[in-house]
Amino acid sequence: MGAAAPGGGRVRTGGDPLTRQVVLDAAVDAGTLFAFLADPARRPSWQSSLRRVADVVPGQGGVLGAGTTWTDVTVVPGIRPRMRTTVADPGVRWAEEGRCGPVRAALTLDFLPRAGGCRVEAVFEVSGAGVGPFLTAIAGRPIAADLRRAVELAGG
Template sequence: MPVVEVVLPVPPAAAFAYLADPRNRPAWQSSLRAVAEVVVPDGDPTAVGVTWTDVTAVPGVRPRLRTVVSEPGRRWAEVGELAGFSATLDLAFGPEPRGTRVVATFTVAGWGVGALLGRLAVVAVRSDLRRAGELMRTAGHE
């Protein structure tokens, strides 16, 4: 199971609020062009049960995702599925003298190539989280 750790220059509550809201993802996730069909059942876009569709850079690839864990400022996780593939992303947040340590654990499974895709995703996830940190820093998230 691939793991990525990054330090973001904002407090855990701010990092959680930004990263767990799927509407922010196109700004920091390199593979996305947009999110669509966002359903927020209880008015909190970071809560368990929120669903959305990723509109990826690859035409026709539109996985459906849902939040399965939401512990504000501590942990957030999603599950996504598309045509025989499934993926999970789990983010753990912890205080760090310079901001927040985010530990991202993820899996990709399906059709025998899940392990390869997971290894390839390490670089993208690290880069995407760093981009999110820079966006939060420049926007003054506190």
């Protein structure tokens, strides 16, 4: 069903073959972790593929709200996906989609309260250009590692 991700968390590979899920328990409350992960300006501190973000345009309710857009400036020259927050329900659910040429990516984070913190369930997929399933399959461990780093930086 799944494999333990190094340093904690679980990458689940069951279900839809085009999606993957990472589950991580955090010693930080859902609202705090949501605010940290949803802020585009903080992403380079925890997302290993980013150098910086650019062109941030706040959505409804500011930069943490749905409709916020930005450009990920990645460590790979020329790869600069345009990102958009599609769901922003503070402390409950956050989702984004990104596009870079014919490739699309989607990520949804669900925050579930638990004693002493929360559980984060991340579901993601990459599609397009014939490489989507491959990219989805290999993205689980890096996403789990990035989320663990975000939890640490957010105080958990």
